[in-house]
Amino acid sequence: MSKIIAGIALAALLLLPTLPSHAAQVIDGIAATVNEDIITKLEVDREYTQLLKEAEKLPASEKMGLKSAALSRLVDKRLIEQKIKELDIKVSDEEVKAAIDDVRRQNNNMTQAQLAQALAAQGTTFEQYKAQLKEQLERLRLMSQEVRSKIQVGDRELREYYDANRTRYGADEQYRARHIFFKLDKNPTAETLAKAESQANEVLKQAKEGKDFAELAKKYSSDPNAAKDGGDLGTFKRSDMVAEIGDTVAAMKPGEISPVVMSPAGLHIIKLEEKTVSAGKPFDDVKSEIEDILYKKKSDERFAQWVKDLRSSAAIEIKQ
Known part of the structure; x- marks a missing residue:
């Protein structure tokens, strides 16, 4: 678990949206239902705002369709949340604290006060951040359980990648x-x-x-x-x-x-x-790095397919 936690960057975590309870948002209008859960128009607007921030440097032509993308991303998030509950995946307070400590160390050993100040600049409280981090860790554990544990990277694949990318390793x-x-x-x-x-x-x-x-x-x-x-x-x-x-x-x-x-x-x-x-770095010296690259690539591909399968078996109704 510690290896997974160590890979979480502060900037990425700050992008996670804070979602109020569903019951409190019903008055905002329903954008979609995912099985028995609802997605409100307010949630879609917030996700859309986040996507606009992420795409602010892209040309205008590539920003088209972001509203639909926001709703689609929320549908996927809701499906993942439902799967976490179904599988009874839990993350303890101690694990959240360890993750926060790792984030502080990765950011020049900032103090908790400095972290809280950085969060406030992003419009997020420390308690909201802890809740978001817990959700992120739950998603990582779900991915490990449902996707990554079923992935294998063979020696032949590692060698083929090395041979095709020799210049990347000093050759x-x-x-x-x-x-x-x-x-x-x-x-x-x-x-x-x-x-x-x-x-x-x-x-x-x-x-x-x-x-x-x-x-x-x-x-x-x-x-x-x-x-x-x-x-x-x-x-x-x-x-x-x-x-x-x-x-x-x-x-x-x-x-x-x-x-x-x-x-x-x-x-x-x-x-x-x-x-x-020319020779460059020996294969054995970079084998673990290549394994991480291929493992992540396969994980992303398999996770995308896994979410697609979740969608196909879910009752999803788009209201907008």
Whole structure:
């Protein structure tokens, strides 16, 4: 339990809405019923306000439909609350206190008075916060019992993720490539650009047809060294090159020839000869970190499906 508690950030906890008792809200109008519980319009308005805060930096086009999303989120919350009661999931006062202590430690060892002050700035009392935290811990315990305990992450999955994300763990991808370069002035005329593109596309066609790339570079490239090295760019990292070339090479497989690429210097046709990855951190050193990532991903997916199944078996009536 302590491991779960330790992962709870203060900011996330402060976002949990404080919901008055259902009986006191009936006069506000009913927005929906979930089995025998009601969701009032006031609750929907409060949840909508919270969603607006969370989405304040998003463009206006992505804020459409937030009112419906607020009601949907409340339906899910109500279903989860009902399941917690059904399974008789309890969180003790001692566990809540331990969670609060962990939150204070994670926030520069703030005192309880400082925590209360931070909560007040958010419009929340300390008692409301304790109640919200208890609900959050109940949800985490429910998720652990109903979802996480049924998830497994195999060694093969861990290894596949590691191999696909080596650069995330300190490995460097290095490339060996050749290019055929068609130099352009800083501000070429439309006619000059069109002529260069036409020539580049003709050379690209020859390269795609299987003609020797190095020989094509010797014949057509504006790079003065190409006559000797056949357009060899040597071995480099993605960041060593201008973005247009680095990004292109990073998306290629050895042996592939790129389309015509424009950089500030001109036009390029690139052939990736080889791609290598340096060692980086050993698999055993990052195995537990990868396991946490995959475990969370599977948990989120399974939890979403679990809530969807709850919805399908519940009596839900939307009044709005």
